[in-house]
Amino acid sequence: DAKTTQPTSMDCAEGRAANLPCNHSTISGNEYVYWYRQIHSQGPQYIIHGLKNNETNEMASLIITEDRKSSTLILPHATLRDTAVYYCIVTYGNKLVFGAGTILRVKS
Amino acid sequence: EPEVTQTPSHQVTQMGQEVILRCVPISNHLYFYWYRQILGQKVEFLVSFYNNEISEKSEIFDDQFSVERPDGSNFTLKIRSTKLEDSAMYFCASSPLTNTEAFFGQGTRLTVV
Numbered sequence: 001d002a003k004t005t006q007p008t009s010m011d012c013a014e015g016r017a018a019n020l021p022c023n024h025s026t027i028s029g030n031e032y033v034y035w036y037r038q039i040h041s042q043g044p045q046y047i048i049h050g051l052k053n054n055e056t057n058e059m060a061s062l063i064i065t066e067d068r069k070s071s072t073l074i075l076p077h078a079t080l081r082d083t084a085v086y087y088c089i090v091t092y093g094n095k096l097v098f099g100a101g102t103i104l105r106v107k108s
Numbered sequence: 109e110p111e112v113t114q115t116p117s118h119q120v121t122q123m124g125q126e127v128i129l130r131c132v133p134i135s136n137h138l139y140f141y142w143y144r145q146i147l148g149q150k151v152e153f154l155v156s157f158y159n160n161e162i163s164e165k166s167e168i169f170d171d172q173f174s175v176e177r178p179d180g181s182n183f184t185l186k187i188r189s190t191k192l193e194d195s196a197m198y199f200c201a202s203s204p205l206t207n208t209e210a211f212f213g214q215g216t217r218l219t220v221v
Contacts, residue, residue: 032207034209038151041145041197041215042214042215043112043199043201043212043213043214043215044143044151044199044201044212045212046209046210046211046212049208049209087151092207093164093206093207094139094141094156094163094203094206094207094210095141095153095156095164096141096143096151096153096210097153098143098150098151098152098153099150100150
């Protein structure tokens with residue numbers, strides 16, 4: 001599985017967009033980009049995933065660069081409840097390899 | 109909204125004892141997984157299960173671990189002889205297809221004393 005690089009932590013003001021970057025320069029052609037988050041010690045929660053195209057759902061948007069070597073997760077209007085660890089995972093198949101992720105702190 | 113259910117939420121067991129962690133995946137899902145997270149550390153993959161057999165397992169998943177889907181609804185993780193280092197949060201997950209989202213349960217906190 002391709003390795004990902006994420007910032008250790010980020011802060012975001014409540015109501016503003018949170019943009020979380022992820023580098024995955026060794027991604028293979030058939031590997032998907034997944035984003036999950038974990039609030040406190042709860043089970044990881046799926047956010048979004050994509051292969052090549054940008055994706056949007058009710059939670060977030062995923063922007064994947066044309067060369068697929070990096071991506072950005074966008075939470076359009078962050079709330080205090082979005083404070084969590086966000087994981088960017090690149091994989092083909094169903095095994096998820098979690099890194100340390102990005103600690104996102106949403107502040108009022 | 110359908111969810112993955114795990115029981116118990118917290119289990120305390122003595123070292124050397126067998127423990128069974130239970131999970132009810134989402135009903136129409138075909139792929140099942142166990143992950144664990146030692147306090148303060150990363151979430152680690154243990155095993156994936158499809159079509160009534162293990163499809164992939166990690167180095168952590170040694171002979172002390174086993175999984176079973178006994179009745180078409182439950183998915184269990186058994187640890188035969190628990191060690192102190194097995195203390196962790198254990199997460200069950202399921203997904204409907206390959207290369208799709210996985211839904212995680214809220215976890216079972218296992219404490220080995």
